[in-house]
Amino acid sequence: MKTTNLCFVSDLSQHLGETVCLRGWMRAMRSSGKIRFVEFRDGTSTCQCTVEASKPDAFAALEGCGQESSLTLTGTVREEARSPGGVELSIETVEVHQQAMEYPISRKEHGVDFLMQHRHLWLRSPRQGAILRIRHRVITAAREFFDQRGFTLIDTPIFQPGAAEGAGTLFELDYFGSPAYLAQTGQLYLETAAMALGKVYCFGPTFRAEKSKTRRHLTEFWMIEPEIAFVELEDLQELSEEFLLHVVASVLTHQQAELEELGRDVGALERIQAPFPRLTYSEAVELLHSPELHAKLETELAEAQDAVAQVKEELSQKEQQVSQVTKAWKVEKFNQEIQELQDQIRELDRWIAHQPAHIEDAKTFQWGKDFGGDEETILSRQFESPLIVSEYPREVKAFYMKQNPDDPRTVRNLDVLAPEGYGEIIGGSQREDDLDTLLARMREEGMDPEPYQWYLDLRRYGSVPHGGFGLGIERTVSWICGLKHIRETIPFPRLMGKMTP
Numbered sequence: 001m002k003t004t005n006l007c008f009v010s011d012l013s014q015h016l017g018e019t020v021c022l023r024g025w026m027r028a029m030r031s032s033g034k035i036r037f038v039e040f041r042d043g044t045s046t047c048q049c050t051v052e053a054s055k056p057d058a059f060a061a062l063e064g065c066g067q068e069s070s071l072t073l074t075g076t077v078r079e080e081a082r083s084p085g086g087v088e089l090s091i092e093t094v095e096v097h098q099q100a101m102e103y104p105i106s107r108k109e110h111g112v113d114f115l116m117q118h119r120h121l122w123l124r125s126p127r128q129g130a131i132l133r134i135r136h137r138v139i140t141a142a143r144e145f146f147d148q149r150g151f152t153l154i155d156t157p158i159f160q161p162g163a164a165e166g167a168g169t170l171f172e173l174d175y176f177g178s179p180a181y182l183a184q185t186g187q188l189y190l191e192t193a194a195m196a197l198g199k200v201y202c203f204g205p206t207f208r209a210e211k212s213k214t215r216r217h218l219t220e221f222w223m224i225e226p227e228i229a230f231v232e233l234e235d236l237q238e239l240s241e242e243f244l245l246h247v248v249a250s251v252l253t254h255q256q257a258e259l260e261e262l263g264r265d266v267g268a269l270e271r272i273q274a275p276f277p278r279l280t281y282s283e284a285v286e287l288l289h290s291p292e293l294h295a296k297l298e299t300e301l302a303e304a305q306d307a308v309a310q311v312k313e314e315l316s317q318k319e320q321q322v323s324q325v326t327k328a329w330k331v332e333k334f335n336q337e338i339q340e341l342q343d344q345i346r347e348l349d350r351w352i353a354h355q356p357a358h359i360e361d362a363k364t365f366q367w368g369k370d371f372g373g374d375e376e377t378i379l380s381r382q383f384e385s386p387l388i389v390s391e392y393p394r395e396v397k398a399f400y401m402k403q404n405p406d407d408p409r410t411v412r413n414l415d416v417l418a419p420e421g422y423g424e425i426i427g428g429s430q431r432e433d434d435l436d437t438l439l440a441r442m443r444e445e446g447m448d449p450e451p452y453q454w455y456l457d458l459r460r461y462g463s464v465p466h467g468g469f470g471l472g473i474e475r476t477v478s479w480i481c482g483l484k485h486i487r488e489t490i491p492f493p494r495l496m497g498k499m500t501p
């Protein structure tokens with residue numbers, strides 16, 4: 001389809017006074033006397049287009065076009081202060097590709113279940129577009145970081161013969177009559193490549209049969225994993241810090257408009273700085289047990305109770321006001337505000353209901369247990385920058401992690417917890433490089449070393465200290481976008497009990 005003067009909405013302001021052609025979709029249309037106002041989107045951005053009844057063909061062509069009708073519009077670009085973006089298109093001609101009728105997603109609020117069932121259409125909303133662009137930026141920045149530092153990209157297999165992150169979350173499938181599993185991580189293969197090339201990374205989909213319905217778990221997610229020869233835990237802490245700073249800076253540089261669309265508190269991202277706080281697991285447990293922390297959590301609870309009382313007051317005022325207005329658009333505006341306040345109250349109530357359990361969890365947490373979502377939320381809310389927690393108890397971590405020479409109860413690992421309560425976004429470790437220690441650990445875990453002989457060979461032929469980590473793309477996007485749930489961070493989320501569309 002060849003079109004002259006083809007232009008994209010995002011470039012419109014560079015074509016003032018020119019006649020251009022836009023291709024895209026109608027987001028909305030309203031009429032005011034002899035003018036039709038079309039809110040138009042083309043994937044790059046949204047703009048206002050107008051047509052007057054004095055252009056009878058174009059005016060009539062829009063008759064009966066519902067939301068998401070596909071159109072080619074030709075017209076003149078004009079300055080218009082009242083229009084979003086400061087420019088608008090005065091339409092001369094309209095070509096209708098398809099008249100859409102009764103688009104299921106209207107501008108009023110829809111429940112999440114409904115939107116998830118219509119995910120294939122929901123992607124067209126400005127909010128979802130903003131999230132997808134930020135996701136793209138996170139991935140681009142993450143790859144750029146390793147590419148600029150001389151890492152080689154290695155593609156690791158998705159069909160794998162065994163577990164790396166625990167048998168409990170494996171997806172098993174039939175591989176020509178033998179069991180095979182979907183990759184939980186590329187790491188074990190990546191270690192082989194690190195012994196060949198020194199600095200490597202992999203980036204691909206990974207799978208976990210997570211039987212948990214939380215706001216942090218997907219069954220299919222994307223992970224970027226660096227792996228490096230001749231590094232120790234401290235090097236990995238530093239690398240993870242530089243890496244996250246790079247990713248956040250890149251989003252702040254390139255995606256301001258998207259962050260604004262999402263209403264993200266950009267200050268929280270701007271305040272992130274090196275050095276990130278570092279705690280050992282044992283220090284983190286001490287923090288959870290500290291009376292100062294408990295007092296702080298109690299204060300937060302009291303503040304949330306005050307806040308909910310205030311929002312309720314505001315709500316009752318709004319409800320009175322809405323009964324007094326008559327204009328349809330005003331009623332709609334008020335109703336939308338009321339809905340937002342109700343959401344806020346629900347959210348705060350949920351938080352208030354949960355906080356006593358949070359406090360109790362912190363007080364009674366026992367050394368040796370893994371941190372769950374609650375502990376991670378508490379810990380990561382205490383710092384403005386991501387928190388690096390190291391040296392967890394051996395029992396709760398994967399078999400390949402290097403035993404701590406100073407304390408055999410712990411391993412030389414790191415988890416990086418994103419601030420504002422988001423929790424773990426990076427998990428990694430120095431790897432066990434001693435053959436006998438690794439074999440002993442595998443037996444302890446009840447693992448048969450036989451299928452792992454290739455992996456054990458790395459400890460037989462030129463073993464060196466090495467390690468790496470994995471960053472979950474969706475958890476990172478969720479945090480950077482300030483989302484409440486991971487499901488919006490990937491075009492088609494796969495969750496326990498959810499795999500359509």
Ligand code: 4AD
Nearest residue numbers: 185187217218221225425426427428468469470472
């Ligand atoms: O901590 P994990 O399990 O670490 C590994 O897989 C290592 N093999 C990585 C390495 O050292 N090369 O997972 C790493 C990250 C987590 O921090 C989290 O961001 C993400 O992957 N992740 C998930 N994201 C969404 N849904 C899930 N079910 C996830 N499980 C892990």
Ligand code: MG
Nearest residue numbers: 415424426427
């Ligand atoms: Mg982990």
